[in-house]
Amino acid sequence: MAVIKVQKLTKNFKDLVAVDRVSLEIDEGECFGLLGPNGAGKTTLVHMITAVSLPDDGDIWVLGKDLRKYPRQIKAMFGVVPQIDNLDPELTVLQNLTTFARYFDIAKDEAKRRSMAALNLFRLEGKSNSRIKELSGGMKRRLLLARGLINNPRVIILDEPTIGLDPQSKYLVWQKLKQLKGQGVTQLLCTQNMDEAAVLCDRVAIMHQGRVLALDSPRGLISRHVGDEVVEIEVRDGEREKIVAELERRELDFEDATATIQVFHCDCDRLKEELGGFSWNIWSRLATLEDIFFRLTGRGLVE
Amino acid sequence: MRLPSWRSFRMWQRNRDVFLRLWRSIAPGFIFEPIIMLLALGLGFGYFMGVIDELEYMEFIVPGVIATYAMTSATFECTYGAFFRMEYRRTYDSILATPLNIEDVVAGEIFWGATRSLVTATIILVVAVLFQLLPSPWVLLVPVVAVLEGVMFASIGMAFVSLAPSIYSFNYYFTLFIAPITFFSGAFFPLDSFPEAVQVVSSIVPLTPAVELIRALVQGEFHPGLLLSLVYIIFLAGLFFFISMVAMRRRVID
Secondary structure, eight states: OEEEEEEEEEEEETTEEEEEEEEEEEETTOEEEEEOOTTSSHHHHHHHHTTSSOOSEEEEEETTEETTTOHHHHHHHEEEEOSSOOOOTTSBHHHHHHHHHHHTTOOHHHHHHHHHHHHHHTTOGGGTTSBGGGSOHHHHHHHHHHHHTTTOOSEEEEESTTTTOOHHHHHHHHHHHHHHHHTTOEEEEEESOHHHHHHHOSEEEEEETTEEEEEEOHHHHHHHHTOSEEEEEEOOTTOHHHHHHHHHHTTOEEEEOSSEEEEESSOHHHHHHHGGGGOOOEEEEEOOHHHHHHHHHOSSOOO | OOOOOTTHHHHHHHHHHHHHHHHHHHHIIIIIHHHHHHHIIIIIIHHHHOEETTEEHHHHHHHHHHHHHHHHHHHHIIIIIHHIIIIISOHHHHHHTTTOOHHHHHHHHHHHHHHHHHHHHHHHHHHHHHTTOOOOGGGGGHHHHHHHHHHHHHHHHHHHHTTOSSTTHHHHIIIIIIHHHHHHTTSSSOGGGSOHHHHHHHHHSTHHHHHHHHHHHHHTOOOTHHHHHHHHHHHHHHHHHHHHHHHHHHHHOO
C-alpha cells in the first residue's frame, strides 16, 4: 500500500494555479524527491500533505486514511522539517525538542532521553542550554532535523533540508537520511539540489508550474530524457549557425544553452570523432538530473 | 466549525514554559506598573477626590486597577504576542505539523491569556491586602472573575489578530479600543459622574461588567444587576472565542 497517495490535488492562489491536478503515490520505505524551480508548487504540495493548507480539490490519503478526516492521527506519524527556520527562539535548544515531543504526547522522561539522543546524533550536545540565536545556520538546520525526528516518524517530510549548509553539514544530513531509509522510514524530499536528489532519492518527480512533468528513478529520467552522456560544443563568435546547421543535418536532439550547445541521446564518442574536422571545442560528460531539469522546465527565470 | 481539544493544553504549557523562562523581563508590565498606578492615582488624585461612595479614592480604584491590568495582560498576550508567534516566529506553523490543530493552538493562546489575567489580578490583590485595602472576604472570588475576563479579552484580541494585516494594526487596537474602554469602564471614575450619553457607552464596553463584579466582590456589596454583568462577560467571552476559532482557521490554514 502506498504510504501517501495524492489524487488530482489542486490549489489556487488568487489567479495563480499553484498545484494543478497532481497525482502521486509514495511507497513505504522509499525516498521520493520533488524537484522543481522556485514557484513550482513543491512547498504548496507539502503544505497540503501536512494539513497546513487546504486543497481546493482532490484527495490525500495516508496509509489508507483520509487526511481531511484524521489530521491528528496522520500528523502524529509525520516528521516535518520545514524550509524556513521556525525554531522557537523563546525556548532553549533542549526545550525546543522537549516541547515538541510534548506536542506528540511523549512522556517527560522519554522526551528528555530522546532529545538528548537527538542532540548527540546531530552534534549539538554542547548546545543544549543555548538560545536559538546563538546557533549558526548549520546548527539550526540540524536542530530542525532533530526536531522532525523526535516522534520517531514513519514518514519524514523535508523541504530543502540542506539549503545554505556547508559541505560538512550537508554530508552529515545526507548520511542521516540514508540511515533513516535503511531503517525503513519513508521520505518525501523537496529540493532544488540535483545532487541531493540523485544521491538520496529512489524516485523523483519533476514539478513545474504546479504540474508533474516527469516521474521516474534518477537514472530512468536521465536515460529517457537526455541519455547517459551529453556532448557539449562551445559556441564561439560566428559559429552558432554552422553548429546548429550541422546538428540539424544529422537530425540530432540538441539544445542551445547560449554558451554551449548540448547534444543528447547520441553516441558520444562517434559524434566527437565525426565532428573532429570542424575545429570546434567539443567534449562529452555524464548526464545529470540538471540536464533533465533544464530540458523540462526551460532556462528562463520562472518567477 | 471545528472545536479545540484537550491538546490546547499543550500550547498553554508551551506559553507557560516561555513565561517561566522570561518572566523577569515581563514583570514590569504586570507587577510594577499596576502598583505604581495604584499608588500614584490613589495618593495623587486621592488627595483631591475625597470620598467616593464612602470609600477613599485608593480603595475605590483597587478593583479598577485589577480589572484593567487583568485586561491588558490577556490583551498583550493575545495581540502582539500571538501575532508575533504567528507571523514572525512561525511558531504556529511548526506546531501545526504535530497532532495539534489550529483550534488547539488558538484555544491554548486564549487560555494562556486568561492565565496571565489570573496571575496579574492575584498579584495586585496581594499588594492591596498588604496595604490593607481589602475588607471583604469575597475578594477570594476575584481570581475567578479575572479568568472569565481574561478569556473574554484574549478572545477579542485573537479575533482581531485573525484580521490584522500587520503588527502596526495593534496601535489602532490599543488606541481606539483598549485605552477608551479603560476610561469608560468606571475603573477610575464613578460611572454616574459621566454625562448620560457616555453612560450608555460605558454600559456596553466589555471592561465595565468586569469592574462592577470585581468592585462588588472587593466591597462585599451585591445587587441583582451583577448577574447581568456576569452573563454579559460570559456571552462576550463565548462569542469571541468561537469567532476567533473560525477566523483564525481561515487566516492560518489557507
